[in-house]
Amino acid sequence: MNVEIKFPEYDAQSRTFVTWRPVEVMVKLVGPAAGVAAVDVRVTAKSLAGGGRLLFSTVLTHQGTSSIDLTLPANGAEVPVWVGGEFPAASTRYGDVSIEVRDKAFGNLLGTQALMVRTRKDANSLTAAERDRFLAALATLNGAGSGRYNNFRDMHVGGAPDTEAHGGPGFLPWHRVYLLDFERELQAIDPEVTLPYWRFDRAAPNVFNRAFMGVPNQANNVQFAASNPLVGWVAFGLPGIDRGRGVGPQTVPSLLSEPQTLSLGGMPNPTFGNFASMQGNPHGRAHMTHSVGWITNPTTAPRDPIFFLLHCNVDRLWAKWQWAAKIHDPVDPDSFVAGPFLPGHNLPDALWPWCGPLAFPRPTTAPGGGLASTPMTKAPGNSPIIRDMIDYLGTVSATHHAFAYDDVPFQN
Structure with missing residues (x-):
């Protein structure tokens, strides 16, 4: 007799991942002894040292428990249980936490499933192994200047495309799907990787060193350790990264x-319209704290990989404001801003370039095509609209985007 544990989604290697947002898992009995009508089991999690932790419930909730008792019918009928990460205990690698199902009568192990509580983390706090996996995937995506990274570089450029990404309320939703697309491409290379964030209002000595994001020399050429995969970085035909020395390992930018x-959002009466002013400060000032270099110009900023860590923190701040304000429902008028605005900045607008080529006045080219898929969720679809990007955790909807931040819990 054993127990089958079936998650809603697996990757090609039969691995599965969760965030703080629980998913519905089906548990069923296989091969019970003759004459047995049902078996009482206990579902728990086994965590390795420093690994992720899990919570269980019979409904979708953030208030799960560390174990749950189920009765499994002998006829093999599936019994649902909700499984999510226990905030804030995220995984550092796949398999550092697993589900165990044991019969209550004797404690025999009937079924197990390894998994990972996968979240976006503070880049300054990554383990060496997490950092190195991220760098390896990033270098592979760059492909010494010939890889898929070029599409992301070309999405964030001047001219007509820039009006889709900046200068209006669509700034935050546009960059959320941009980061999600980028992260999914990294996870296609290494599923254990997530996009880390650079918390730019704090010193980050573990980010700005030769082992990670590099250190600019007097000529503003970023220097890396010989073992760093970014040594071979090519962003626009030429090797290397142009970045100013304005941010050092002990420097906290003046932003x-x-x-x-978070207070920009207007607590205790929060509105997205007020919070969106963060596009100028801290977002814009975070770019400019480097003084000179690619990162200071929207047209060239994505040539420097620190761009994605900077914008991951921008998105985290929006996610944290949403959680603090309890505003996740796109139907809530405070979750976005009523238009009309330029194309790409209205709640029902499709997001360029994932929506494909469109007619004037929108850009007519779409580098990279649709949003990258992931085996962990179908949301937000191949051609997302702004409305799709608000409830990323599935707080009020049945779908989620399969990403979360290490310091922003799921709370329904």
Whole structure:
């Protein structure tokens, strides 16, 4: 007799991943002894040292428990249980946490499933192994200047495309899907990788060193350790990265702190329209704290990989404001801003370039095509609209985007 544990989604290697947002898992009995009508089991999690932890429930909730008792019918009928990560205990690698199902009578192990509580983390706090996996995937995506990274570089450029990404309320949703597309491409290379964030209102000595994002020399050429995969970085035909020396390992940029940024949203009467002013400060100022280099110009900024860590923190700040304000439902008028605005900045607007080529006045080219898929969820689809990007955790909807931040819980 054993127990089958069936997650809703697996990758090609039969691995599965969760975030803080629980998913519905089916558990059923296989091969029970003759004459047995049902078996009482206990579902728990086994975590390795420093690994992720899990919570269980019979409904979708953030208030799960560390174990749950089920009765499994002998006829093999599936019994649902909701499984999610226990905030804030995220995984550092696949398989550092697993589900165990044991019979209550004797404690025999009947079924197990390894998994990973996969979240986006503070880049300054990554383990060496997490950092190195990320760098290896990033270098592979770059492909010494000939890889898929070029599409992401070309999505974030001047001219007509820039009006889709900046200068209006679509700034935050556009960059959310941009990061999600980028992260999914990294995970196609290494499923254990997530996009880390650079918390730019704090010193980050573990980010700005030769082993990670590099250190600019006097000529603003970024220097890496010989073992760093980014040594071979090519962003626009030529090797290397042009970045100013304005941000050092002990430097805290003079921009809005996290509490100050969150307060832009207008607590205790929060509105997205007020919070969206963070496009200028801290977002814009975070770019400019480097003084000179690619990162200071929207047209060239994505040539420097630190761009994606910077914008991951911008998105995290939006996610944290959404959680603090309890605003996740796109139907809520405070979740976005009523238009009309330029194309790409209205709640029902499709997001360029994932929506494909469109007619004037929108850009007519779409480098990269549709949003990258993931085996962990069908949301937000191949051609997302702004409305799709608001409830990323599935707090009020039945779908989720399969990403979360290490310091922003799921709370329904």
